[in-house]
Amino acid sequence: xxxxxxxxxxxxxxxxxxxxxxxxxxxxxxxxxxxxxxxxxxxxxxxxxxxxxxxxxxxxxxxxxxxxxxxxxxxxxxxxxxxxxxxxxxxxxxxxxxxxxxxxxxxxxxxxxxxxxxxxxxxxxxxxxxxxxxxxxxxxxxxxxxxxxxxxxxxxxxxxxxxxxxxxxxxxxxxxxxxxxxxxxxxxxxxxxxxxxxxxxxxxxxxxxxxxxxxxxxxxxxxxxxxxxxxxxxxxxxxxxxxxxxxxxxxxxxxxxxxxxxxxxxxxxxxxxxxxxxxxxxxxxxxxxxxxxxxxxxxxxxxxxxxxxxxxxxxxxxxxxxxxxxxxxxxxxxxxxxxxxxxxxxxxxxxxxxxxxxxxxxxxxxxxxxxxxxxxxxxxxxxxxxxxxxxxxxxxxxxxxxxxxxxxxxxxxxxxxxxxxxxxxxxxxxxxxxxxxxxxxxxxxxxxxxxxxxxxxxxxxxxxxxxxxxxxxxxxxxxxxxxxxxxxxxxxxxxxxxxxxxxxxxxxxxxxxxxxxxxxxxxxxxxxxxxxxxxxxxxxxxxxxxxxxxxxxxxxxxxxxxxxxxxxxxxxxxxxxxxxxxxxxxxxxxxxxxxxxxxxxxxxxxxxxxxxxxxxxxxxxxxxxxxxxxxxxxxxxxxxxxxxxxxxxxxxxxxxxxxxxxxxxxxxxxxxxxxxxxxxxxxxxxxxxxxxxxxxxxxxxxxxxxxxxxxxxxxxxxxxxxxxxxxxxxxxxxxxxxxxxxxxxxxxxxxxxxxxxxxxxxxxxxxxxxxxxxxxxxxxxxxxxx
Amino acid sequence: xxxxxxxxxxxxxxxxxxxxxxxxxxxxxxxxxxxxxxxxxxxxxxxxxxxxxxxxxxxxxxxxxxxxxxxxxxxxxxxxxxxxxxxxxxxxxxxxxxxxxxxxxxxxxxxxxxxxxxxxxxxxxxxxxxxxxxxxxxxxxxxxxxxxxxxxxxxxxxxxxxxxxxxxxxxxxxxxxxxxxxxxxxxxxxx
Numbered sequence: 017x018x019x020x021x022x023x024x025x026x027x028x029x030x031x032x033x034x035x036x037x038x039x040x041x042x043x044x045x046x047x048x049x050x051x052x053x054x055x056x057x058x059x060x061x062x063x064x065x066x067x068x069x070x071x072x073x074x075x076x077x078x079x080x081x082x083x084x085x086x087x088x089x090x091x092x093x094x095x096x097x098x099x100x101x102x103x104x105x106x107x108x109x110x111x112x113x114x115x116x117x118x119x120x121x122x123x124x125x126x127x128x129x130x131x132x133x134x135x136x137x138x139x140x141x142x143x144x145x146x147x148x149x150x151x152x153x154x155x156x157x158x159x160x161x162x163x164x165x166x167x168x169x170x171x172x173x174x175x176x177x178x179x180x181x182x183x184x185x186x187x188x189x190x191x192x193x194x195x196x197x198x199x200x201x202x203x204x205x206x207x208x209x210x211x212x213x214x215x216x217x218x219x220x221x222x223x224x225x226x227x228x229x230x231x232x233x234x235x236x237x238x239x240x241x242x243x244x245x246x247x248x249x250x251x252x253x254x255x256x257x258x259x260x261x262x263x264x265x266x267x268x269x270x271x272x273x274x275x276x277x278x279x280x281x282x283x284x285x286x287x288x289x290x291x292x293x294x295x296x297x298x299x300x301x302x303x304x305x306x307x308x309x310x311x312x313x314x315x316x317x318x319x320x321x322x323x324x325x326x327x328x329x330x331x332x333x334x335x336x337x338x339x340x341x342x343x344x345x346x347x348x349x350x351x352x353x354x355x356x357x358x359x360x361x362x363x364x365x366x367x368x369x370x371x372x373x374x375x376x377x378x379x380x381x382x383x384x385x386x387x388x389x390x391x392x393x394x395x396x397x398x399x400x401x402x403x404x405x406x407x408x409x410x411x412x413x414x415x416x417x418x419x420x421x422x423x424x425x426x427x428x429x430x431x432x433x434x435x436x437x438x439x440x441x442x443x444x445x446x447x448x449x450x451x452x453x454x455x456x457x458x459x460x461x462x463x464x465x466x467x468x469x470x471x472x473x474x475x476x477x478x479x480x481x482x483x484x485x486x487x488x489x490x491x492x493x494x495x496x497x498x499x500x501x502x503x504x505x506x507x508x509x510x511x512x513x514x515x516x517x518x519x520x521x522x523x524x525x526x527x528x529x530x531x532x533x534x535x536x537x538x539x540x541x542x543x544x545x546x547x548x549x550x551x552x553x554x555x556x557x558x559x560x561x562x563x564x565x566x567x568x569x570x571x572x573x574x575x576x577x578x579x580x581x582x583x584x585x586x587x588x589x590x591x592x593x594x595x596x597x598x599x600x601x602x603x604x605x606x607x608x609x610x611x612x613x614x615x616x617x618x619x620x621x622x623x624x625x626x627x628x629x630x631x632x633x634x635x636x637x638x639x640x641x642x643x644x645x646x647x648x649x650x651x652x653x654x655x656x657x658x659x660x661x662x663x664x665x666x667x668x669x670x671x672x673x674x675x676x677x678x679x680x681x682x683x684x685x686x687x688x689x690x691x692x693x694x695x696x697x698x699x700x701x702x703x704x705x706x707x708x709x710x711x712x713x714x715x716x717x718x719x720x721x722x723x724x725x726x727x728x729x730x731x732x733x734x735x736x737x738x739x740x741x742x743x744x745x746x747x748x749x750x751x752x753x754x755x756x757x758x759x760x761x762x763x764x765x766x767x768x769x770x771x772x773x774x775x776x777x778x779x780x781x782x783x784x785x786x787x788x789x790x791x792x793x794x795x796x797x798x799x800x801x802x
Numbered sequence: 803x804x805x806x807x808x809x810x811x812x813x814x815x816x817x818x819x820x821x822x823x824x825x826x827x828x829x830x831x832x833x834x835x836x837x838x839x840x841x842x843x844x845x846x847x848x849x850x851x852x853x854x855x856x857x858x859x860x861x862x863x864x865x866x867x868x869x870x871x872x873x874x875x876x877x878x879x880x881x882x883x884x885x886x887x888x889x890x891x892x893x894x895x896x897x898x899x900x901x902x903x904x905x906x907x908x909x910x911x912x913x914x915x916x917x918x919x920x921x922x923x924x925x926x927x928x929x930x931x932x933x934x935x936x937x938x939x940x941x942x943x944x945x946x947x948x949x950x951x952x953x954x955x956x957x958x959x960x961x962x963x964x965x966x967x968x969x970x971x972x973x974x975x976x977x978x979x980x981x982x983x984x985x986x987x988x989x990x991x992x993x
Contacts, residue, residue, distance in 0.1 A: 082935040
């Protein structure tokens with residue numbers, strides 16, 4: 017399918033049979049049959065097309081609303097108090113209001129990814145051409161865009177084909193946003209269905225963005241052995257000019273690399289990054305360095321190391337111009353979505369821009385041309401470095417300064433009250449005042465780098481900088497590796513693991529995704545990923561969580577990416593890439609249905625989601641989820657029936673999707689072979705749930721990987737992990753084992769002796785293993801048809 | 803440190819604020835009036851080691867003297883059991899909130915929904931959401947915070963106080979419960 021943009025205009029034509037005047041013909045799209053697969057029922061679905069599927073899930077996983085506050089403040093009727101069953105002036109109730117906020121969050125997230133995709137595709141078409149072929153894995157990947165195929169029912173082949181997808185996504189997100197206006201949608205479940213729709217659109221946007229950049233920039237193409245990248249503050253050479261790039265839109269950073277290569281400067285400057293721009297940049301150039309997740313912004317900038325800062329879009333701190341000014345580093349903004357109040361110098365001569373940045377005439381500039389960013393950034397960084405190296409520019413206090421600062425602390429507790437993780441800063445300050453910095457250094461490990469402590473200190477102590485100062489030794493030792501984002505999963509990998517996953521013999525796919533709002537430091541994500549890789553699950557990672565996993569060394573000094581392989585196979589830790597690469601995780605689940613089970617993909621969302629939900633034991637873990645984008649990504653997984661676990665801060669998304677294992681009636685499916693209803697138990701028990709601790713999350717992961725389709729061998733393996741983790745981490749046996757055992761064959765052999773008496777007490781009822789489906793349409797007739 | 807002010811200042815409660823517990827009698831009276839009370843303990847009861855012993859003692863006394871069942875969240879059940887606490891159920895924090903909003907839930911003992919819930923041992927951010935969730939979803943249930951920080955969404959909460967003050971208050975509460983319990987025991991024996 018191609019957007020042709022043919023425009024024929026005839027002012028006047030005369031022939032013997034007649035005349036034509038002012039004829040105007042425009043052809044936007046020519047739909048051609050490039051695909052022999054039959055089109056499914058829901059190509060380019062609107063926001064009600066999958067409502068029945070959504071409601072099926074939402075009946076089983078009822079939303080639990082946890083209001084952040086009692087009020088609605090969205091229109092001038094308000095503020096309206098919605099507590100205690102009251103309704104707002106517009107008639108909305110608390111549940112609908114909360115689901116409306118969830119919808120707004122999901123729309124913001126989806127719009128952000130889709131807009132990023134539009135920006136990327138527009139840029140790449142501009143530099144590479146509309147007919148640039150999409151290639152995400154050469155001969156190893158035939159299903160190049162599983163999500164686009166599934167949702168849109170088209171098979172994109174070129175960058176230009178993606179514009180049709182973008183048009184669809186933009187119109188749908190607009191519709192969803194409209195539904196959130198006062199006086200529109202009123203029903204919580206309909207809001208939730210729209211949330212799912214936003215999530216699905218988000219995943220399409222993610223896929224579009226990543227396959228475009230993989231194809232055009234030649235990023236790793238489904239490569240399980242992608243390069244190991246330097247990660248951490250300690251890997252950076254401050255003797256060289258250092259550029260810091262932050263955000264998610266990689267073209268300006270790539271043009272920095274290109275300019276330095278073209279001018280013989282490669283290797284003489286350090287190009288370092290934070291957040292997903294860093295991940296995508298290292299997919300392009302493995303010699304670039306990743307500083308760390310988004311929570312490393314303040315600590316790295318305040319170290320004074322970056323000679324120049326380039327920001328693009330998403331997850332960029334709003335106060336970076338101030339922070340950059342504090343260390344006399346010029347800042348270049350490169351995205352129309354984040355102009356930072358700076359003058360637009362896109363059309364100016366690079367010489368003039370560099371001169372203004374270096375002289376300090378301006379604190380920063382906005383340049384909306386990535387090639388120009390490349391030139392200005394490199395030249396300005398080199399000059400900035402020459403000036404800045406003469407004098408220390410960091411704002412991190414020395415140990416002596418820190419001790420003096422700590423003496424100012426009066427123990428008022430305002431910092432602890434402002435800290436998202438309630439860290440015991442006053443106690444640590446008291447210790448520091450006496451010369452013991454170890455307590456402050458320990459807090460560095462748990463700090464998410466928000467800087468709220470600085471703002472509330474009435475003694476003017478730069479608390480965040482003090483933490484970094486106290487942990488200086490630790491900071492210098494931040495030398496790790498992370499495998500470059502590999503992109504898609506190969507079709508051959510899917511063929512090899514599809515069977516073991518669907519039958520339950522690979523116990524699960526655990527995706528560690530999302531931001532860095534961790535409750536207890538980054539190391540918990542690494543611990544979880546390693547635990548499940550060691551248990552022969554497939555641990556998958558992306559974005560800041562992929563970095564967090566890398567920031568760990570085992571007893572042999574290996575990072576997890578050195579310790580475990582990068583194949584999509586049992587026992588791997590697989591970094592797919594940046595935020596937009598998250599879709600390859602969902603894509604792998606879809607490809608299991610398509611490649612392994614040979615289910616038709618084209619515009620066939622409901623059937624594929626039903627397949628994934630009932631068979632693919634995948635779980636998402638967004639331990640530090642913070643953003644609206646994370647909400648949208650999670651929603652995309654929910655619609656596919658993939659559960660998501662968030663850390664304790666994730667409860668602030670205001671809504672959980674919880675099953676009730678004590679309601680037996682909720683857990684029946686159809687056996688598609690006979691049409692009979694079969695009790696399968698609470699598998700998976702929840703669709704969206706907060707875990708309070710890492711230990712709880714690990715037990716939940718093992719539990720939520722169970723699926724109705726598990727064979728007895730598979731279920732037995734999954735139960736082994738669940739029970740073993742529960743016993744080890746909770747110190748007792750779980751009380752719900754009987755709900756997951758369908759026959760004696762499901763009981764883990766090594767635990768039989770222990771479990772049989774318990775099961776006898778609960779009264780084990782033998783149950784068949786169905787060919788499970790929630791959809792009546794999937795019940796096969798006696799003749800074998802559907 | 804003002805007592806009746808959300809511990810995390812931006813955690814605005816809304817239109818109804820919790821009443822501050824000023825003396826043990828208030829709590830004892832509330833608990834004694836309840837027909838079907840419950841205690842929920844979060845993981846900070848163990849990770850905040852400066853408070854662990856007092857929390858365990860308080861919860862034990864509430865359980866033993868007033869026969870209030872204990873539910874714990876997250877992964878702490880084994881540790882609580884090893885400290886001699888009689889734990890009646892283990893739920894995720896969201897799962898127990900989900901049960902408490904359901905009027906048809908049979909409860910741990912089959913006697914139905916609870917009319918009073920005492921909560922202790924959560925991080926402030928998560929605790930706030932639990933209280934808000936209960937306020938919204940289980941309006942019939944009285945919610946009490948036993949932590950040393952003010953939770954506006956609870957019905958009753960201690961004000962913000964230093965740990966040492968909270969320990970003293972909690973010890974007073976434990977003494978009151980025990981002395982009342984002994985007194986009742988003596989009365990029963992006398993009768």
